[in-house]
Amino acid sequence: MAEPMLKPPKIAISPITWVRQNLFSGWYNTLLTLVVGYLLVVGVGPVFSWLFFDATFLGSEPSDCTGTGACWLFISERLNFFIYGFYPDDLQWRVDVMFGLLALSFVPQFIERFPGRKWFGLFGLTGLPVVGYFLVPGGNFGLEVVESSKWGGLMLTLILAYIGILASLPIGIVLALGRRSEMPIIRGICVVFIEVWRAVPLITVLFMASVMLPLFLPDGMNFEKLMRALIGITLWQSAYMAEVIRGGLQAIPRGQYEAADALGLGYWKKTGLIILPQALKMVIPGIVNTFISLFKDTTLVLIIGLFDILGTVQSTITDPAWQNVAIEGYVFVAFCFWVFCFGISRYSQNLERKLDTGHRT
Amino acid sequence: MKKQTVDSRPTGPKPWYDPRIRSIFFQFVAIALVFWGGWTLVDNTLTNMESRGISTGFGFLDETAGFGIIMSLVPYDATMTYGRTFLVGLMNTLLVSAMGIVTATILGFIIGVARLSSNWLVAKLALVYIEVIRNIPLLLQIFFWYFAVLGSLPSPRQSVEVADSFFLNNRGLYLPEPMPQEGFGLVWGAVIAAIVAVVGLRAWAKKRQLATGQIFPTFKVGVAILVILPTVAYLATGTPLEWELPALKGFNFGGGITIIPELAALWIALSLYTASFIAEIVRSGILSVSKGQTEAAKALGIPNSLTLRLVVIPQAMRVIIPPLTSQYLNLTKNSSLATAIGYPDLVAVFMGTTLNQTGQAVEVVAITMAVYLTISLAISLFMNIYNRAAAIKER
Numbered sequence: 001m002a003e004p005m006l007k008p009p010k011i012a013i014s015p016i017t018w019v020r021q022n023l024f025s026g027w028y029n030t031l032l033t034l035v036v037g038y039l040l041v042v043g044v045g046p047v048f049s050w051l052f053f054d055a056t057f058l059g060s061e062p063s064d065c066t067g068t069g070a071c072w073l074f075i076s077e078r079l080n081f082f083i084y085g086f087y088p089d090d091l092q093w094r095v096d097v098m099f100g101l102l103a104l105s106f107v108p109q110f111i112e113r114f115p116g117r118k119w120f121g122l123f124g125l126t127g128l129p130v131v132g133y134f135l136v137p138g139g140n141f142g143l144e145v146v147e148s149s150k151w152g153g154l155m156l157t158l159i160l161a162y163i164g165i166l167a168s169l170p171i172g173i174v175l176a177l178g179r180r181s182e183m184p185i186i187r188g189i190c191v192v193f194i195e196v197w198r199a200v201p202l203i204t205v206l207f208m209a210s211v212m213l214p215l216f217l218p219d220g221m222n223f224e225k226l227m228r229a230l231i232g233i234t235l236w237q238s239a240y241m242a243e244v245i246r247g248g249l250q251a252i253p254r255g256q257y258e259a260a261d262a263l264g265l266g267y268w269k270k271t272g273l274i275i276l277p278q279a280l281k282m283v284i285p286g287i288v289n290t291f292i293s294l295f296k297d298t299t300l301v302l303i304i305g306l307f308d309i310l311g312t313v314q315s316t317i318t319d320p321a322w323q324n325v326a327i328e329g330y331v332f333v334a335f336c337f338w339v340f341c342f343g344i345s346r347y348s349q350n351l352e353r354k355l356d357t358g359h360r361t
Numbered sequence: 362m363k364k365q366t367v368d369s370r371p372t373g374p375k376p377w378y379d380p381r382i383r384s385i386f387f388q389f390v391a392i393a394l395v396f397w398g399g400w401t402l403v404d405n406t407l408t409n410m411e412s413r414g415i416s417t418g419f420g421f422l423d424e425t426a427g428f429g430i431i432m433s434l435v436p437y438d439a440t441m442t443y444g445r446t447f448l449v450g451l452m453n454t455l456l457v458s459a460m461g462i463v464t465a466t467i468l469g470f471i472i473g474v475a476r477l478s479s480n481w482l483v484a485k486l487a488l489v490y491i492e493v494i495r496n497i498p499l500l501l502q503i504f505f506w507y508f509a510v511l512g513s514l515p516s517p518r519q520s521v522e523v524a525d526s527f528f529l530n531n532r533g534l535y536l537p538e539p540m541p542q543e544g545f546g547l548v549w550g551a552v553i554a555a556i557v558a559v560v561g562l563r564a565w566a567k568k569r570q571l572a573t574g575q576i577f578p579t580f581k582v583g584v585a586i587l588v589i590l591p592t593v594a595y596l597a598t599g600t601p602l603e604w605e606l607p608a609l610k611g612f613n614f615g616g617g618i619t620i621i622p623e624l625a626a627l628w629i630a631l632s633l634y635t636a637s638f639i640a641e642i643v644r645s646g647i648l649s650v651s652k653g654q655t656e657a658a659k660a661l662g663i664p665n666s667l668t669l670r671l672v673v674i675p676q677a678m679r680v681i682i683p684p685l686t687s688q689y690l691n692l693t694k695n696s697s698l699a700t701a702i703g704y705p706d707l708v709a710v711f712m713g714t715t716l717n718q719t720g721q722a723v724e725v726v727a728i729t730m731a732v733y734l735t736i737s738l739a740i741s742l743f744m745n746i747y748n749r750a751a752a753i754k755e756r
Contacts, residue, residue: 022481029480036482185388189395199737200730201694207712208730211722215409216402296498303701310501317508326509334497334505341496 051331062322074316074325075332082312082332085152091144094135095155101128102158110347129166132159148226152307154336156226160298160308164233165241165291171234172241173280177271179242180249190242197239202297205236210304229301237294244286248279281355288348292341309333406723413720421719422447428714430705432621443715450710451732457624457706458693461631465692466685468632469639476644487640494637500698502634507626507702514622517613526606526617534620535607544601551594558590559583623704627696635692639685646681647673679751686744690737707732 013021023033054069057076065071075082084092105124108117136159139145151159178190197205209232214222223231252275260270302311313329316322376382410417422444429439433449434456475487494502512531515521520530528535566577595602607617650673658668700709707729716725 022479025479032478032480033482036480036486040482040486183384183388183391186391189391195737196730196734199734201697201708201733203697203700203708204712204726204729204733207708207716208726211716212726215406215722217409218405219408219412292496296496299498299500300698300701302500310498310504314504324513326512327505330501330505330509333501337498337501338493338496342492345496 070328070331071322071325072328074322074328078312078316081153081316082309083154085156085307085312086150087146087152087155088144088150091138091146094138094143094146098128098132098135098155101131102162110343125166129163148224151226153312154309156301156306157295157298157308160230160233160301161291161295163230164237164294164298165287167230167234168238168241169287171238172245173276175238175242176245176249179246194239194242197236198243200236202233202236202300203303205232206300206304208232225304226306229304229306233294233298237290240290240293241287244283244290245279247286248283249275251282252278284355285348285352288344288351292344292348295341295344296337309336410723415720415722417721417724419724421721421724424719426715426718428718430710431703432624432705443719446715447707447711447728450705450707453705453710454693454696454699454707457627457631457696457699457704458689460628461635461692461696462689464628464632465635465639465688468636470643472636472640473643473647476640477647491637491640494633495641499630499634499695500701503626503630503698503702506629507622511622511626517609520609520614526604528607528614530614531622532613532619533622534625535614536618536620537604537606538616538618540603540605542601542603544598547598548591548594548601551591555587555590558586562586621704623699623702626702627699627704631692631695634695635688638688638691642681642684642688643677646677649680650676682747682751683744686740686747690740693736694733 024030050069052069054067055072056065056067056069057072059065059073060077062071062073065073080089080092084095087095102124105120105128108114108120111117114120134140135143136151137146137148175190175194178186179194181187181190206229209228210225213228213231217223256274256278257270260274265274298308299310301308302314307315310333313333317326317329319325407417423442425439426441426443426446427439428446430437430446430449432453434452435445435448437445437449472487472490475483476491478484478487514529514531517528517530517532520528520535522528526537562583563579566579570576605616607614607619654672654676655668658672663671696706697708699706700713703709712725712729716722719725
C-alpha cells in the first residue's frame with residue numbers, strides 16, 4: 001500500500017524571527033543593516049519631501065510655486081505639449097483615438113482570462129498601423145492634413161518605437177533565415193549587413209539617415225525628416241531583431257527540420273509551417289526586450305532635431321517664465337519611460353515563464 | 362551469363378527542381394541585386410554631390426580645421442588639420458569609454474554581489490537600483506547629470522574646495538597634477554621590476570604547490586612587493602614628484618588637471634547605466650554555478666575563501682565574460698551620446714563639426730563607421746579567443 005502523502009510541515013515565521021534572520025544575523029549583517037538603513041533615511045527622506053510633501057501641485061502660474069519642493073505645475077501646465085507636440089488642439093482627438101486603440105490592443109495581453117485577447121493583439125499588429133496611417137497625418141476621408149513636423153512629445157516617441165519594431169520584424173526574419181541559409185553568398189550578405197549595423201551606434205545611423213540619405217536618393221525623391229529617422233531606426237533595429245530570431249531558429253531541435261524534410265515539405269513550407277511558428281513563439285520575450293531598448297533609444301532623435309517626449313521637455317525647461325524646473329522635467333520623463341519599460345519587462349518575464357515548455361534541449 | 366547493363370537509376374530531376382542549380386541561381390540573383398543596388402546608390406550619390414558642388418576624396422583631411430575643441434588629449438589648436446580633429450575625437454571617445462568601463466565594472470560587480478546578499482535590505486536596495494536605472498533612457502540620465510546636477514554647481518569664485526587642492530564648480534573638477542621631476546624614471550623602473558617579481562613569484566609558488574602541496578600566500582606577498590619596492594625607490598631618489606595645484610586666475614582656474622563637466626556627466630551616466638546591466642550579468646553568472654560545486658568543495662575540506670576563488674569564480678566568469686564584453690561594446694557605442702551635451706568625442710567633433718564644415722558626408726560617415734566597426738570586430742575577436750580558451754574541456 002502506498003504511503004499516504006503528507007503535506008510539508010507548515011513553517012510559521014513570526015515577523016521578529018524574519019527580521020532577525022534577514023537583517024540582524026550576526027554582527028556583520030547588523031552593522032550593514034544599520035549603516036545602509038541610516039544612509040537610506042538620510043538620503044531618501046529629502047528626496048521624498050522634495051517630490052511630494054514640499055511640492056506644489058495646485059495653481060496655474062509659475063508664481064504659485066512657492067514651496068521649497070518640486071514645482072509640478074510646470075508639468076501640468078505643459079502636459080499638452082509633452083504629449084502631442086505641436087499637434088493642433090482641435091485635432092488631438094485623432095491621437096487620442098490611437099492611444100485608445102493602442103491600449104485596447106495591448107492591455108488585454110496583461111490580463112490572463114480576457115476573452116479573445118489574441119485577436120486584440122493581432123489587431124494591434126496589423127489593423128492599428130493601418131488606422132494610424134490614415135488617422136494621424138490626415139489627408140484622406142476629409143481629414144485635415146497635419147504635417148509630420150508638428151508631431152511631437154509622447155505621441156512621436158510611441159510612433160517611432162512602434163513603427164520601428166513592427167517594420168524591423170519582417171526584415172529581421174528574412175535576415176535571420178538568410179544567415180542560417182546553406183547558400184554561402186546569401187549567408188555572407190546577411191552576416192555583413194547584420195554585423196555592420198550592430199557595430200555602429202544609433203546616433204551615427206541617425207546622422208547618416210538625416211545627412212546622407214538625401215544624397216543616396218535620385219533627384220526629386222525625398223523624405224521628410226521623420227521618415228528618414230524611421231528608415232534609419234528600422235534598418236538598425238532589423239539587425240538586432242535578426243539576431244534575436246536567429247537565437248530562436250537555433251533553439252529548434254534538428255529533428256523538427258528532419259521531420260519536415262521526411263514529410264517532403266519544401267523550404268518555404270518547412271520554414272513557414274514548422275520552423276518559424278515555433279521559433280517566433282520562443283523569441284517573443286527577446287523581441288519584447290529589444291522593443292524596450294528601442295523604446296529608450298528613440299530619445300536620440302532629439303539630436304537630429306525631432307521633438308520626442310525628452311525633446312519637448314528639454315526645449316521647455318529653458319523657458320525663462322519658469323525658474324529651475326529642469327529636475328521636475330527630467331523626473332517626469334524618467335517616470336513616463338520607467339512605467340512603460342518596467343511594465344513591459346515584467347510582462348516579458350511573465351511570458352518567458354509561461355512559454356517555457358521545458359522541451360528545449 | 363551475360364550481365365545486364367540497364368541503368369536502373371531514376372533520371373535526375375528537371376534542372377529547375379535541382380537544388381544545386383536552384384541555389385546557384387538564387388545566389389546569382391542576390392549578387393546581381395546587391396550590385397545593382399550599390400551601383401544605383403553610388404551613381405545617385407555622385408550625381409547629387411556634383412550638382413551640390415561637394416568635392417570628393419579624402420584630401421580634406423589635410424586641410425586646416427579652423428575650429429577649437431574644448432578638450433583634447435593630444436596637442437591641438439585651430440590651425441591644425443581635419444585629420445587631427447579625427448585623432449582628437451577618437452582619443453576622447455577612447456578616454457571616456459575606458460573610464461566608463463573601469464567604473465561600471467567595479468560598480469556592477471559590487472551591486473551584482475549585493476543583489477545576492479543574505480541581508481534583505483542590501484539585496485532589495487540593489488534590486489531597486491537595477492530596476493530604476495536600466496529602465497530610464499541613457500540620454501535622459503546624461504541630461505540629468507549635465508544640466509540638472511553639474512549645471513547647478515557654484516561658479517568658480519564660490520567653488521567647493523577640499524584641502525586647497527581639489528576644486529569643484531560649474532566649469533569642472535580641478536585636481537592637482539603630478540609633475541615627475543628628474544629621477545622619476547627610476548620609480549617607474551621599480552614598478553616594472555615589482556610586477557616582474559610578482560609574476561615570477563606566482564609561477565614559483567604554483568610549481569611549489571604542485572610539488573609539495575604547500576600553499577604560499579602569493580596574494581599578500583605580491584601586494585607587499587608591489588607597494589614596498591616603488592615606495593623605497595621613490596624615497597631613495599629623494600621624492601622626485603611635485604604636484605601642480607590648480608589656482609583661481611581671474612574668472613577661471615588654471616593649472617592642475619581639469620575634468621570638464623561634459624566629461625564628468627557622460628562618465629557618471631555611462632558608469633551608472635552600464636553598471637545596472639553588469640550587475641544582472643554578475644548575478645546570473647554566480648547563480649549559474651550549481652550548488653553541487655560548492656558542496657563538493659566543502660566535502661573535500663577546501664576552506665570557504667578558497668572555494669570562492671578556485672571553484673565558484675572561475676566557473677561564474679565563463680558565463681559572465683561574453684555578455685560583459687558586449688556591455689563594454691555597448692558602453693563604447695553609447696559614449697557617442699556625448700554629442701548631445703557637447704563633449705568632443707568622435708561623433709561630435711568629426712561627424713558633427715568637421716562634416717558640417719566640409720560637407721563631405723560620405724567620407725566622414727564612412728570613416729566614423731569604420732572606427733566603430735573596428736572596435737566592435739576587435740572586441741568580438743577577443744571574445745572568441747576567450748571563449749575557446751574558457752570553454753569546458755570535455756574528455
